[in-house]
Amino acid sequence: MTDLALSPPQARTPPLRWINAYRRFVTIYLPLACFVIVLLFPFYWMTVTMLKPNEELYNYKDYNPFLVHSPTLQNVWKLFFETDYPHWLVNTMEIAVAATVLSVAASVLAAYAIQRLRFRGAQWVGLAIYLAYLVPPSILFIPLATIVVKLGLFDSPLALILTYPTFLAPFCTWLLIGYFKSIPFELEECAMIDGATRLQILRKITLPLAVPGLISAGIFAFTLSWNEFIYALAFIQSSENKTVPVAVLTQLVQGDDYQWGALMAGALFGSVPVALFYSFFVDYYVSSLTGAVKE
Amino acid sequence: MVSLAATPEPMVRRDNWLTRLFDWKPFLVAVCLAPTVGLLIVFLAYPLGLGFWLAFTDAKIGRAGQYIGLDNFVSLSRDPIFWLSVGNTLLYTAVATIGKFLLGLWLALLLNERLPFKSLIRAVVLVPWIVPTVLSAMAFWWIYDPQFSIISYLFKDVLHWRTTNIDFLGTPWAARFSLIAANIWRGIPFVAICLLAGLQTISPSLYEAAMLDGATGWQRFRHVTVPMLMPVLAVVLTFSVIFTFSDFQLVYAITRGGPVNTTHLMATLAFQRGIPGGQLGEGAAIAVAMIPFLVAATLVSYFGLARRKWQQGESND
Numbered sequence: 001m002t003d004l005a006l007s008p009p010q011a012r013t014p015p016l017r018w019i020n021a022y023r024r025f026v027t028i029y030l031p032l033a034c035f036v037i038v039l040l041f042p043f044y045w046m047t048v049t050m051l052k053p054n055e056e057l058y059n060y061k062d063y064n065p066f067l068v069h070s071p072t073l074q075n076v077w078k079l080f081f082e083t084d085y086p087h088w089l090v091n092t093m094e095i096a097v098a099a100t101v102l103s104v105a106a107s108v109l110a111a112y113a114i115q116r117l118r119f120r121g122a123q124w125v126g127l128a129i130y131l132a133y134l135v136p137p138s139i140l141f142i143p144l145a146t147i148v149v150k151l152g153l154f155d156s157p158l159a160l161i162l163t164y165p166t167f168l169a170p171f172c173t174w175l176l177i178g179y180f181k182s183i184p185f186e187l188e189e190c191a192m193i194d195g196a197t198r199l200q201i202l203r204k205i206t207l208p209l210a211v212p213g214l215i216s217a218g219i220f221a222f223t224l225s226w227n228e229f230i231y232a233l234a235f236i237q238s239s240e241n242k243t244v245p246v247a248v249l250t251q252l253v254q255g256d257d258y259q260w261g262a263l264m265a266g267a268l269f270g271s272v273p274v275a276l277f278y279s280f281f282v283d284y285y286v287s288s289l290t291g292a293v294k295e
Numbered sequence: 296m297v298s299l300a301a302t303p304e305p306m307v308r309r310d311n312w313l314t315r316l317f318d319w320k321p322f323l324v325a326v327c328l329a330p331t332v333g334l335l336i337v338f339l340a341y342p343l344g345l346g347f348w349l350a351f352t353d354a355k356i357g358r359a360g361q362y363i364g365l366d367n368f369v370s371l372s373r374d375p376i377f378w379l380s381v382g383n384t385l386l387y388t389a390v391a392t393i394g395k396f397l398l399g400l401w402l403a404l405l406l407n408e409r410l411p412f413k414s415l416i417r418a419v420v421l422v423p424w425i426v427p428t429v430l431s432a433m434a435f436w437w438i439y440d441p442q443f444s445i446i447s448y449l450f451k452d453v454l455h456w457r458t459t460n461i462d463f464l465g466t467p468w469a470a471r472f473s474l475i476a477a478n479i480w481r482g483i484p485f486v487a488i489c490l491l492a493g494l495q496t497i498s499p500s501l502y503e504a505a506m507l508d509g510a511t512g513w514q515r516f517r518h519v520t521v522p523m524l525m526p527v528l529a530v531v532l533t534f535s536v537i538f539t540f541s542d543f544q545l546v547y548a549i550t551r552g553g554p555v556n557t558t559h560l561m562a563t564l565a566f567q568r569g570i571p572g573g574q575l576g577e578g579a580a581i582a583v584a585m586i587p588f589l590v591a592a593t594l595v596s597y598f599g600l601a602r603r604k605w606q607q608g609e610s611n612d
Contacts, residue, residue, distance in 0.1 A: 032402075032406075032410070036416065036419065039420055039480065042431055042434035042438065043431075043434070045434060045437070045438060060443070065443075106331045109327035109331070110327060112327055113324050113327035114328075117324050119321070119324045132335050134533075134537055134589075136537060136538065136562075138541040138543045138566075138585075139343075139541065139562075139582040140582075141569075142349065142570070142582055143349055143579060144338065145575075146345065147345070162334070165334050169331050169334060197314050198320075198323055199323070227425075227429075229428065229543070230543050230544070233566075233570075234566070245430060260440075263433060263437070264434065264437060267431070267434060270430045271430050271431070274425055275426060282418045282421075283414075285421075286421070
């Protein structure tokens with residue numbers, strides 16, 4: 001009995017390892033591969049569609065639809081030189097950058113006041129700003145549209161630059177409050193003992209230390225404003241002022257004759273700036289996303 | 296203030312005066328909070344209140360409305376399309392949230408294993424969540440094409456499971472589930488990455504202790520992972536429920552509420568009635584009707600799950 005129990009494990013080691021590797025493959029790698037394929041397939045499909053000439057795009061009998069047989073840039077050319085697409089890209093970029101700068105600047109000050117100046121009721125202001133983030137744009141756009149019209153901002157980029165901070169600033173403030181918490185208060189106390197004013201402390205000590213937090217707030221604000229749709233749809237009417245997400249859907253889709261190649265090119269190129277931006281800062285992005293949730 | 300700063304006074308004295316003002320805490324607090332609070336009051340709190348008011352008027356585009364009491368709500372309560380949109384929204388939120396969380400949790404557990412190229416996989420997986428929803432929705436629109444759908448091709452010509460194309464968006468039920476699938480696709484990365492962060496905070500010693508006590512894999516998951524994940528889960532669930540419930544982009548991009556108004560969510564119906572339809576009052580009433588659901592969903596998902604936190608005696612931060 002004893003030697004039976006001792007010797008077989010050694011004899012069985014290679015198959016057991018194989019079984020383990022096999023089990024690991026089936027329970028981990030296979031499902032993970034499925035997830036990655038499903039999550040990325042739409043992007044692959046957009047790319048493939050973009051690169052196909054029309055006769056190939058609508059002919060699944062003679063060409064395998066998963067592959068491109070005779071790639072062409074005809075669709076991209078059409079998008080960039082026969083539509084206002086470059087103009088929409090510039091619009092979106094301007095609006096996103098302006099809204100981002102505005103909201104990050106406003107929320108740095110707010111976060112500093114709430115987290116560092118420690119006035120009475122700071123907690124409640126923080127909570128109110130957090131709750132503001134939970135108000136979805138889809139219940140606000142109708143009254144906001146009337147306000148935008150009344151202020152004479154309808155159909156102007158300024159309407160979007162001023163309204164985007166309503167969902168950007170609460171998020172950034174919340175993120176930066178969390179970030180300021182991680183900066184030791186003693187540093188500020190030291191500076192105060194040395195006779196620095198509060199503004200000097202903010203400018204010379206807290207802000208430089210908070211740069212990573214500012215970067216993540218900026219990334220979030222930029223991607224959120226790049227992706228915004230409902231306000232841009234409701235407040236902008238003329239084609240030349242539209243942002244990419246709205247313009248692709250409303251200007252490129254005309255009638256029932258969808259130019260799928262050009263449409264997919266438009267969708268793909270509209271995603272490229274955020275994807276690039278994101279890939280540079282992916283670690284900031286992931287850590288602040290998860291950090292904000294854990295708060 | 297501006298005129299004071301502009302007057303050419305001796306540098307030192309002006310600095311002193313201004314510096315002292317900015318060093319005075321109540322003033323500094325007010326200055327720091329002013330931009331954010333101002334923006335939020337003008338463009339968030341005021342519209343929210345105005346929305347309530349508009350819901351009780353017959354405002355149209357270009358015409359201020361008269362107070363008409365509950366007329367908007369009465370006419371909506373007799374409107375089958377409105378009730379269909381409420382039903383759709385509830386179905387959409389419930390099924391999509393469950394799908395997102397089951398698949399997202401699974402993906403998070405997979406990513407929590409020891410893997411090669413883990414950070415690359417994690418970065419790649421998040422891509423569906425960062426690209427503009429409308430643009431990925433257009434990819435789904437094309438994937439759901441009645442004639443040239445790649446999924447139909449796969450089932451029909453590659454696997455030979457079907458003989459006809461799948462009509463993804465042509466019938467109400469197929470369209471609803473197609474939309475839900477697209478929403479789940481977009482939501483999985485966010486849920487997975489957040490839950491992964493939650494998983495990584497669980498101390499391995501808890502699993503070791505459970506293993507020493509002879510817990511099986513399922514028991515470890517059920518009695519260690521799930522309870523430890525609850526606080527993160529509560530927050531992510533609250534966010535997910537709110538933003539799925541008020542979703543607009545996917546439906547607007549893929550079906551525009553069609554076929555024949557059967558896939559409208561409350562948000563898209565509010566838009567259709569309010570902006571292109573011009574009935575601002577009615578649109579605002581639909582938006583206001585979303586608020587009780589949103590509040591209820593938030594309270595249930597947050598307090599229902601966060602309760603554990605204070606039961607465990609942690610500080611309530």
